[in-house]
Amino acid sequence: MPAFPPTFQEQLRDLFRLRRDVRRFRPDPVPEDVFMDMLDAAHHAPSVGLSQPWRFVRVDDPARRAAVIAEFQRANDEASTIYEEERAQLYRSLKLAGLREAPIHLLVCVETCPDTGHGLGRQTQPVTLRDSAVCAIQNLWLTGRARGIGVGWVSILEPDRLRQTLDLPPTWDWVGYLCVGWPQEEPDVPVLETAGWDQRQPLESHLFQR
């Protein structure tokens, strides 16, 4: 398993550091071949027992998109009520999703009963099926960033309120609803950091030994 060139290793490190959760998009369309490359990278993610349980659902229908936007508004309003005073004000000042502007809406689901993989590796930890779909999202996100395309993961939604709207099969679980498009900004640090919401912690505080 030969290593990749040192230049690549350095650029990969930059890629991880420069990947952002994008919430401000330009409305220009994403070229179809670039988006397919992002999906192809996602499809080469690791999956438990080679189960490939990810399901990519492109949401194009305007009425369905509007329902997702409405649900985000509802969930975001509700979420804002847990904060008080200054932090509540700060929360409301944050732009947390680019659902209106993003040219592509992509819902990533996980098939919880896939035929593929024959159950290998997931008897003890079925959640590893979901983990596989999350790795797919991360591959898509990194590929997008390398091409200059932004991705925003909108987690402020109650999946159960959208299942019917999006006509999801009963064995599919919701993983991530993604906005994809050309970003308006090029921030070096996360907007939540710039806005003073929270800071990056030192790595050392996350390391333990047993």
Next chain:
Amino acid sequence: MPAFPPTFQEQLRDLFRLRRDVRRFRPDPVPEDVFMDMLDAAHHAPSVGLSQPWRFVRVDDPARRAAVIAEFQRANDEASTIYEEERAQLYRSLKLAGLREAPIHLLVCVETCPDTGHGLGRQTQPVTLRDSAVCAIQNLWLTGRARGIGVGWVSILEPDRLRQTLDLPPTWDWVGYLCVGWPQEEPDVPVLETAGWDQRQPLESHLFQR
């Protein structure tokens, strides 16, 4: 958000395709600085509300490692009983973990009640905390592969049977137990594919529209 150079984009595509779940390791140690670079990449994963909920636990104690190996044996024996005839034989022929040889054992956990992030983005979908830790694993995995270091994710373990052995705080959930080391082999395709366990599906069969 400028794109990365085309050469990098191509190499990134190769990286995704050549990353393997490694189960056969050489016993040589992994240089400490390389391992720290892998952890640093993990620490720059996306996290919901900038919560950085991953916790990296290096398992060095020989008695603890032995307990993990014993639990893998137990879980693997149990898992093999769900298969019949040829597939049972095939299952038993697969080497599914490199726990004995891998110089580094790393358990990745998620803090389910982090102080960081102030709850942002996880009111509706608390599982996004786990998803963040999974993205951290994927960053570590890719960085390892770029350096020629192999990672194997051992999911055939019952986390509850190891919590006490590994002395995990009650608010930490188990995400992934990883073997890290120099790989013995350099396969272009997953061993599960070579062994005839399952095949890569066409991307098209994983795409849907709504």
